[in-house]
Amino acid sequence: MIPKEFLLHECENVRSTLKDVLRHDYAAGSSRDFYNEFSRRINSLESFIQPVDSTDVSALGMFAVELSRLSSLVHHMERSHAGEFPWPFTEYLQDLATPLCTEHLAENEGQPIIRVYAEGGLFSYQINLEDDLSVLDVGRRIFTIVFPRTLKHHVLLHAIFGHEIGHAAWTIPQHQSDLGNRVLGPLKGTGRLTSTSEATRWLQDANAPAPVVDLRNQYNQYDPSYSQIDHSKYELWFQEFMCDLMGLVTFGGSFLAAHQTLLLALDPTGYQWGPSHPPYACRKAMLWHACRHLNWDQFPATVKDPKLRADVDAFVGSYSGSMPPGHWEDVFTQQQVADAVDALISILNGAGTPCFVMPDETTLLPLVQMLDGQIPPCGSDLSGAEAPANRVVDFRHILMAGWLVAERANRGTGTQPDFLQLNKLCEMGLLQQRAIDLCQSSTGEVLS
């Protein structure tokens, strides 16, 4: 069998797998879109392969890679059937990401198709974005959200996906230009990370915290580039800073908590860095400035209920930080971060992605009280009235309520559900809230 014949045969196999995949129940939403886009791609690829000269090795090689990519994609879809992921959370995530990630190609085109599947390993949180120019033929881009299989019910931790929205936005050329100039511009403009050489000098600072010195001693002997910041590392680190700010302004307090919980769990020192990620300590320092700029440190003072106030106070102390960052990790000034946050909010508003707004007490208290009673937190009217007056609640406020209650465990106060139960309650709350939202959008009824 010559390569071209095999590729045409494999097109049939991929098409047959797609039909096989349809036997599963999928969550409501984009299955039809996926099927249509995928069918079109495989048909199109076949039509590219049919006329190609059998000696055109570069085209045949590229078609093989493309076919393999489609084979992987359909396999991922097979694993994304209903029951394997918290779909109400995913739909809310989709609502946030879609306006920002819509390509401006022509009228009525360019909305991505968002699908989800679970993968093994704690490191698997990611979004695959189909952002590779090597891809031959993409009508609508398919964003594949991946989360750790063991954390499928942990919607409180899934707030970390706010960060991934930043990477998704970065793939839209106009946003990349805006984010680069208006958000990263202020961060790169002054301070210790203005260039690769300045950043390297900072990373090699003799007065750096002890864990940093230890890491340098440990790794430099194997890899001298470990403590150097080249252009690639510099740009990737800044993209991570931008994505953290994106997570903060899109998901709010729950992002702060998920970010700290997950990143510190994997690096309890908080000082490790990699080729594409800066140390957590620097990221947290930047977020500390951002919270101050957004006046979140003043939020506890606005709460009157003493129990809720204690919860909010503890939450802000734990996740935003009550003390200023240490000198080494505090790489940006308050003004730099303020300018970056303001620019980011302006970009999000322009794109139609709603930023997180801190809830007021009348919103937050009932949600926390529902969790205290082990009731899924949402805007459901539980009074038993004949015509229930359900309320619209921002799903991010449900997540924040969950984190407020979870934080009590760290203080050893009260008896609250364990973390998994809390997550499941919040997941159910999101599900019920989604139903309220759908009811509102289908009837046009104003529920609050």
Add this chain to the structure above:
Amino acid sequence: MTLLSMYKRDDSRTVYRILADQAVRCFENPERNSENKILFANLTRLLERYRYNAFSYDIAPGILEVYKSEQRGQRPEYVGLTGKTSLDVIPALEAAHAHVDVALSKDDLVELLKGVLIQLATSEIPHDAGSQEKMAKARSFFIALREGLKEQRR
């Protein structure tokens, strides 16, 4: 062990040589169908990148991949990844731009090309001189792009 290991190639040159070639054929025999709309959408993606100089890293790392670089090795899209990709498409775009009208800004060029592609995919091309001139410029751009990508392959 996997069946075969290879360094990841950047196929963008081949991809856009094929797509530019198809675009040129569409200019010669315009057909308003959905496949051409998709072809033009793919070309518009490239043009938008050119307009905003957005040829940066194609693959976003997972947020928790900070500390476990071997995880990258397990992701097929990372195999052999050495940094920026698609860079060899840029000189071909620049040459095609210069070939059409070096005085046109990137914004104006991309708007012109997008306008012609949308028109080609959805409606009759008007016969007035202005429209025909834009059409000729767009065709000339995609021919130059196709040829530029061919030259790069030698």
